[in-house]
Amino acid sequence: MDRFGKYVKELFEWNEDMKKFLGSDKVDKNFALWEKLDNFTDLMESISTPLSDTELLNLQSEAETIHEEMEEYFNRKQELGVIWIAESVVPPGSHTLPDLPYPYNALEPYISEEIMKVHHDKHHYSYVEGLNKAELRMVEAREKSDFSLVKHWSRELAFHGSGHYLHTIFWENMGPRGEERPKRRLEKEIKSYFGSYEAFKKHFSEAAIQVEGSGWVLLVWSPRSRHLEIVQSEKHSGQALWDTIPILVLDVWEHAYYLQYKNNRAAYVENWWKIVNWSNVEMRFEKAVELKWNSF
Known part of the structure; x- marks a missing residue:
C-alpha cells in the first residue's frame, strides 16, 4: 500500500474509532459531532484516486476540525463529569428555589x-x-x-x-x-x-x-x-x-x-x-x- 493509501486508511480507521466511542458513551444521535463523523466517512469512502495538494489540505483541515471538536468533548466531559443530565419531571406546583452555586459574597466587588x-x-x-x-x-x-x-x-x-x-x-x-x-x-x-x-x-x-x-x-x-x-x-x-x-x-x-x-x-x-x-x-x-x- 502506498503512503497516500495508508494515510487515507488511518484517517478512516480513526474516524470509525471516534464513532464507536460516541456510541459506547451513549451520546445522542442528534449530537452535532455524529453528523460530522458520518459526513467524513462518506468523504473518505468516495476517494478512489490520489488527491491534489489542495484537496489533501482540505481533507487534513476537515480531520483537524473534527479532532479539535472531539478534544473539546473530552475536555468538557472531564470538567463536568457527565454532560448528559438524567430526565426528571417536576409535577405542577412543585418547583423549588435552586441553591446558588457559590457563596453570597463570591461575586464581590462586582455584585455585593x-x-x-x-x-x-x-x-x-x-x-x-x-x-x-x-x-x-x-x-x-x-x-x-x-x-x-x-x-x-x-x-x-x-x-x-x-x-x-x-x-x-x-x-x-x-x-x-x-x-x-x-x-x-x-x-x-x-x-x-x-x-x-x-x-x-x-x-x-x-x-x-x-x-x-x-x-x-x-x-x-x-x-x-x-x-x-x-x-x-x-x-x-x-x-x-x-x-x-x-x-x-x-x-x-x-x-x-x-x-x-x-x-x-x-x-x-x-x-x-x-x-x-x-x-x-x-x-x-x-x-x-x-x-x-x-x-x-
Missing part, C-alpha cells in the same frame, strides 16, 4: 453580598412561588372545567415561570473566577456571526443598557436558523423570540443592581463581564446546538 441575598432569597423565591401557584390554579381550572380566569393565570404562569427559569440560568452564567472570553466552538460561532468578540460584547452591552424599564438581555441559539442572536426581554417574557434557546442572560431589573450601582446601569453591565462563567455558557451552547429544526 447584600444584593445577592435579596435577589436570590426574596425575588427569585417569589417567582418560584408565583409559578407554583399559577400551575396549581391551572390544574384546578381543568379539573373544574372553569376557565374564567385562564387569561390571568396564563399571564402569571408566563411571568413567574420565565422569572424562575431565567434566574436559574443567570446564577450559573456567573462565577467568582470570571473568564475573559469564551473559547472553543462558541468563540468561533460568535466571531462568525457578530464579526468579532468585541462587536458581540458591545452589541450585548448596549442592548442591556437600553432595555426599556425592567428586563433582560439574552444571547440565544436558534435551532432553526442555526445561528446566535441577541434579544431583549421586557420584564421576563415580553418581546420573547420563540423557538430559541437562551445560553447567556443578564438581569437588568433594578433589584439586580440598584443597591450598589443606583441608576448607573451601564457601570453594572460593564463590571458584570468580569464575572461571566464562560465554561457554563459554552456547556449550554454545546447542548443547544444538538437540537436541529428544518430551516425556513
Whole structure:
C-alpha cells in the first residue's frame, strides 16, 4: 500500500474509532459531532484516486476540525463529569428555589453580598412561588372545567415561570473566577456571526443598557436558523423570540443592581463581564446546538 493509501486508511480507521466511542458513551444521535463523523466517512469512502495538494489540505483541515471538536468533548466531559443530565419531571406546583452555586459574597466587588441575598432569597423565591401557584390554579381550572380566569393565570404562569427559569440560568452564567472570553466552538460561532468578540460584547452591552424599564438581555441559539442572536426581554417574557434557546442572560431589573450601582446601569453591565462563567455558557451552547429544526 502506498503512503497516500495508508494515510487515507488511518484517517478512516480513526474516524470509525471516534464513532464507536460516541456510541459506547451513549451520546445522542442528534449530537452535532455524529453528523460530522458520518459526513467524513462518506468523504473518505468516495476517494478512489490520489488527491491534489489542495484537496489533501482540505481533507487534513476537515480531520483537524473534527479532532479539535472531539478534544473539546473530552475536555468538557472531564470538567463536568457527565454532560448528559438524567430526565426528571417536576409535577405542577412543585418547583423549588435552586441553591446558588457559590457563596453570597463570591461575586464581590462586582455584585455585593447584600444584593445577592435579596435577589436570590426574596425575588427569585417569589417567582418560584408565583409559578407554583399559577400551575396549581391551572390544574384546578381543568379539573373544574372553569376557565374564567385562564387569561390571568396564563399571564402569571408566563411571568413567574420565565422569572424562575431565567434566574436559574443567570446564577450559573456567573462565577467568582470570571473568564475573559469564551473559547472553543462558541468563540468561533460568535466571531462568525457578530464579526468579532468585541462587536458581540458591545452589541450585548448596549442592548442591556437600553432595555426599556425592567428586563433582560439574552444571547440565544436558534435551532432553526442555526445561528446566535441577541434579544431583549421586557420584564421576563415580553418581546420573547420563540423557538430559541437562551445560553447567556443578564438581569437588568433594578433589584439586580440598584443597591450598589443606583441608576448607573451601564457601570453594572460593564463590571458584570468580569464575572461571566464562560465554561457554563459554552456547556449550554454545546447542548443547544444538538437540537436541529428544518430551516425556513
